[in-house]
Amino acid sequence: MATLKLKNKPAASGEAKPGGERRSPLRGKGLSRPRPTLEQAQAERAERQASFEQRRAAEEQRDRHDGPGGSRPARPERSGGKSGYGTHGAQRGQGGGPAAKSAPRHSAAGGSFRREDMAGGSGAPARPRAPAPEAGAPPRRDQRRATGVRPPESQARPRPAPRPLADEGDGAEGERLSKRMTALGLASRREADEWIAAGWVRVDGELAVLGQRVGPDARIEVDPAARQEQAKQVTILLHKPIGYVSGQAEDGYEPASVLVKSATHWKDDPSGLKYHAGHARGLAPAGRLDIDSTGLLVLTQDGRVAKLLIGEESKVEKEYLVRVEYHGQASPMKDFPEQDLALLNHGLELDGVQLKPAKVSWINEDQLRFVLREGRKRQIRRMCELVGLKVVGLKRVRIGRINLGHLPAGQWRYLAPWERFD
Numbered sequence: 001m002a003t004l005k006l007k008n009k010p011a012a013s014g015e016a017k018p019g020g021e022r023r024s025p026l027r028g029k030g031l032s033r034p035r036p037t038l039e040q041a042q043a044e045r046a047e048r049q050a051s052f053e054q055r056r057a058a059e060e061q062r063d064r065h066d067g068p069g070g071s072r073p074a075r076p077e078r079s080g081g082k083s084g085y086g087t088h089g090a091q092r093g094q095g096g097g098p099a100a101k102s103a104p105r106h107s108a109a110g111g112s113f114r115r116e117d118m119a120g121g122s123g124a125p126a127r128p129r130a131p132a133p134e135a136g137a138p139p140r141r142d143q144r145r146a147t148g149v150r151p152p153e154s155q156a157r158p159r160p161a162p163r164p165l166a167d168e169g170d171g172a173e174g175e176r177l178s179k180r181m182t183a184l185g186l187a188s189r190r191e192a193d194e195w196i197a198a199g200w201v202r203v204d205g206e207l208a209v210l211g212q213r214v215g216p217d218a219r220i221e222v223d224p225a226a227r228q229e230q231a232k233q234v235t236i237l238l239h240k241p242i243g244y245v246s247g248q249a250e251d252g253y254e255p256a257s258v259l260v261k262s263a264t265h266w267k268d269d270p271s272g273l274k275y276h277a278g279h280a281r282g283l284a285p286a287g288r289l290d291i292d293s294t295g296l297l298v299l300t301q302d303g304r305v306a307k308l309l310i311g312e313e314s315k316v317e318k319e320y321l322v323r324v325e326y327h328g329q330a331s332p333m334k335d336f337p338e339q340d341l342a343l344l345n346h347g348l349e350l351d352g353v354q355l356k357p358a359k360v361s362w363i364n365e366d367q368l369r370f371v372l373r374e375g376r377k378r379q380i381r382r383m384c385e386l387v388g389l390k391v392v393g394l395k396r397v398r399i400g401r402i403n404l405g406h407l408p409a410g411q412w413r414y415l416a417p418w419e420r421f422d
Contacts, residue, residue, distance in 0.1 A: 174213035177203065177220070186222060187230065188303020200226040233301035234279045235415035236260055239407045240297040246288040253291055257283050257299055264411050271416035286310055287318070287375055287399070295320070295396030296404040298415075308421060309399065310375060316400040316421050320370040321363065322380055323393035331365040332389065340387040344368075348386055350376055355383070 178192035200223035201208040244256040260280045283299040286309040326332030344360040359371035397404045400421030
């Protein structure tokens with residue numbers, strides 16, 4: 001095996017030099033100082049802690065002596081031509097060695113370390129000091145530390161000014177404008193607020209604001225743009241099948257509005273309107289049908305239609321065909337008492353409230369025809385239970401002047417521009 005021999009190889013530590021002098025081993029600076037024992041380290045730490053506590057006690061005593069309104073004596077002028085450095089630092093740096101330039105200095109008052117190179121060296125000009133705060137003034141805070149770095153002013157976006165609201169204190173008299181517009185049949189409450197916010201409503205010639213109240217003789221004007229927007233809203237007539245809820249999804253059942261799509265649009269729709277995706281957005285049920293009920297369901301984007309059909313003052317009739325049983329009999333008409341049929345027409349109460357008069361009559365041996373002018377929750381089923389009848393099928397066939405007709409179950413059509421419920 002060949003052996004490689006390096007020329008001019010430095011002598012190892014401890015080997016003799018060619019002149020016979022023995023080479024001293026190389027050691028780092030840290031190796032010259034012996035490592036302190038655990039007892040020594042703890043003693044040094046206790047000494048530093050005691051020194052810190054002594055300085056803090058002295059500062060607190062000096063603060064109490066000065067008082068809240070007093071001021072500390074001015075510091076003596078420091079020599080050396082440098083601002084922010086003590087005289088002891090100048091004396092220590094007179095040697096001109098590297099330690100004098102880079103060694104940190106410990107101030108006797110605050111215990112903080114300072115370096116000369118932080119001020120720009122010996123040739124840097126003195127920094128002007130900020131004026132001392134006046135007596136009793138609140139302490140200054142460094143906003144950069146409190147809130148972080150602030151973005152440049154050019155990046156800040158000005159906030160848009162909100163639309164003014166009417167003063168509720170001054171407007172205690174009169175009626176809220178949106179409520180008045182709803183009472184006049186101009187729009188629903190939501191539509192009225194949207195129109196006011198858009199600047200489409202004026203009261204006595206002045207631009208209206210949200211929350212405004214008006215007197216009984218106020219003149220309300222609506223911009224034609226609001227009317228055009230309202231004319232784009234559609235009303236859907238849906239033949240709801242069993243198994244769908246009228247409003248929001250509940251108990252795992254889908255809302256009937258999911259059936260409003262192009263594939264389920266009735267091919268014989270007489271309105272002539274063409275479907276697009278915007279017609280399926282924002283539809284609200286104007287009335288309800290239970291999960292196990294079927295028939296005509298109205299879904300609308302127009303708040304006026306909803307108010308007309310389900311408002312507190314609504315007088316629009318709803319007609320239902322109801323299949324019933326009486327004590328398990330398949331043909332209850334013969335045995336059902338006439339006085340109970342009279343109670344179904346008028347005289348029953350639900351939840352302690354008298355029901356409005358209804359029109360109830362037999363169609364055949366097991367079907368009743370109900371015509372109501374109100375829509376309480378499960379009203380027909382609860383009315384029948386009060387007189388011993390069990391509802392086994394319920395279908396709504398008419399709302400006002402609009403009939404279900406031949407609209408197939410699960411399909412829908414538009415309310416034509418010439419059709420009206422009242």
